[in-house]
Amino acid sequence: MICSCCPRKCNVDRSEHLGFCQSPExxxxxxxxxxxxxxxxxxxxxxxxxxxxxxCNLKCVFCQNSEISRDNKGIEVxxxxxIEVFEKxxxxxxxxxxxxxxxxxxxxxxxxxxxxxxxxxxxxxxxGYEEVETLKALDGLVDIYLPDLKYIRNDKALRYxxxxxxxxxxxxxxxxxxxxxxxxxxxxxxxxxxxxxxLILPQNTNSSIEILRxxxxxxxxxxxxLMAQYTPCNDLSDYPEIDxxxxxxxxxxxxxxxxxxxxxxxxxxxxxxxxKSFIPPFDFTGVI
Numbered sequence: 001m002i003c004s005c006c007p008r009k010c011n012v013d014r015s016e017h018l019g020f021c022q023s024p025e026x027x028x029x030x031x032x033x034x035x036x037x038x039x040x041x042x043x044x045x046x047x048x049x050x051x052x053x054x055x056c057n058l059k060c061v062f063c064q065n066s067e068i069s070r071d072n073k074g075i076e077v078x079x080x081x082x083i084e085v086f087e088k089x090x091x092x093x094x095x096x097x098x099x100x101x102x103x104x105x106x107x108x109x110x111x112x113x114x115x116x117x118x119x120x121x122x123x124x125x126x127x128g129y130e131e132v133e134t135l136k137a138l139d140g141l142v143d144i145y146l147p148d149l150k151y152i153r154n155d156k157a158l159r160y161x162x163x164x165x166x167x168x169x170x171x172x173x174x175x176x177x178x179x180x181x182x183x184x185x186x187x188x189x190x191x192x193x194x195x196x197x198x199l200i201l202p203q204n205t206n207s208s209i210e211i212l213r214x215x216x217x218x219x220x221x222x223x224x225x226l227m228a229q230y231t232p233c234n235d236l237s238d239y240p241e242i243d244x245x246x247x248x249x250x251x252x253x254x255x256x257x258x259x260x261x262x263x264x265x266x267x268x269x270x271x272x273x274x275x276k277s278f279i280p281p282f283d284f285t286g287v288i
Contacts, residue, residue, distance in 0.1 A: 001025060005107050005134045006057045007169045021104040023055030028074035030054050030067075032085045032286030034092055037278055039225055039267045041190040042096065042123065042146070049094025049120070051085060052282065053101050058127050058161045060150075062201070062242055064233045068282050069101065075287050079108070083116050085286060090120055095189060096144065098123040106134045113141040121191055124177075128170035129163060135176045145177040145194040152210045160201075160239070171214070178219060195223040195267070199230055200254050203241045208254045216261055225267040226258060231274045245274045 003014050003025075010019030018024065034047030042048050052065070054074030063069050077085070086097050097118055102109055103126050113122060121143035128147040149170055151157040157166035174196065183193030196215060200208050215224055228251045236243040248271060258266055 001107075003104075004131075006103050006131055007129055007163070007165060008057050020059075021055040021057045022072045023053075023104050024076060025108075026076045026078065027082050027105055027108065028054040028072070028076050029082070029085065029287045030074040030282040030284065031280055032089060033280065034089065034094060035098065035280070037273075038098070038146075039195060039223075041185070041188055042098070042144070042195075044095040044189050046093040046095050048096055048098040048123065049086070049089030049092070050098040050100050050125075050280075051082075051089070051286075052280075053099070053105055055104055056101055056127070057104050058129050058163060058166075060127075060161045061234065061239055062160060062230070062232060062236065064231055064276075064279050065101075065282070066234055073282055075284055077287065079112050082112060086116075086118065088286065094120060096121040096123050098125055098146075100125045102126060103130055103134075106130075107137055110137040110141055113138075128173055129161075129166055130169060130173035130176075132172050132176045135173060135180070139180050143181065143192045144190055145181060146197060147174060147177060147194070148197045148199065149174065149211055149215070150199065151207065152214060153207055156204065156207060160242070171218075174219065178222065183223070193223070195225050197225040197227055199227040200246050200251060201230055201242050202244050202246050202250065205250050205253045209257045212254070212258055212261070212263070216263065221265070223265040223267065224258070224263055226255060226269070227273075228269040228271050229273040229275075229278065231276055231279075233276065233279070246271075 008020040014025040031052040035050040056069035123144040124142045125146040158164035
């Protein structure tokens with residue numbers, strides 16, 4: 001299959017060559033386990049059934065999961081094995097099946113999900129760097145979208161993620177995701193809908209405020225998760241401006257804008273979430 005499923009448009013046969021994401025045609029997984037640190041309406045009491053896919057079409061310089069996103073640590077699994085992984089998580093009581101960084105496998109996932117009916121909500125947890133046409137293949141198969149909106153300025157997207165068209169692609173993706181799903185709840189648990197996530201970066205508060213302004217103008221009735229968990233994990237000597245955690249002042253500046261502008265559906269994080277202890281071990285738990 002010639003792969004052009006994401007904005008990179010590598011147009012390579014992944015059974016023979018690797019594109020930007022460095023991922024083969026078959027699924028490659030690094031971890032599958034219950035996770036309790038998503039938004040409360042996603043993790044619930046039992047935990048979200050997170051399935052971490054190796055490889056990535058962004059490879060952000062600051063990625064806290066670089067072991068799998070950039071170094072591509074993982075194990076190849078068949079479609080049937082992936083379903084087994086899903087079913088084991090459901091047996092453990094998973095509130096949902098949470099596909100973490102699935103973009104480069106979106107079309108293959110659409111094929112799997114169209115043949116296997118998931119009894120719990122399917123969560124598509126992505127960087128936001130998506131192709132609308134690919135997302136359309138997931139219509140009716142994904143219940144909850146958890147997209148990031150990382151950047152609004154092209155220079156930032158280029159510097160940190162080598163994607164100067166990030167906002168163009170991500171904003172279009174958000175409109176398509178919103179078209180597909182409406183917010184529904186069973187008690188405190190989201191059963192369908194969308195939460196837009198934004199990770200605040202050091203010395204980037206003005207960009208964060210621009211992003212919130214865009215969300216307010218275009219997705220005013222959509223849940224937003226304002227994330228304070230930025231943790232420098234890699235060698236960022238070439239990016240000294242982001243080689244630290246965000247400060248209390250930086251977070252309060254962005255949060256203050258959200259509160260002043262009546263963001264009523266808002267999830268927030270404590271600054272203590274910026275800790276490496278929250279990064280799960282990518283030891284193939286639930287995969288082997």
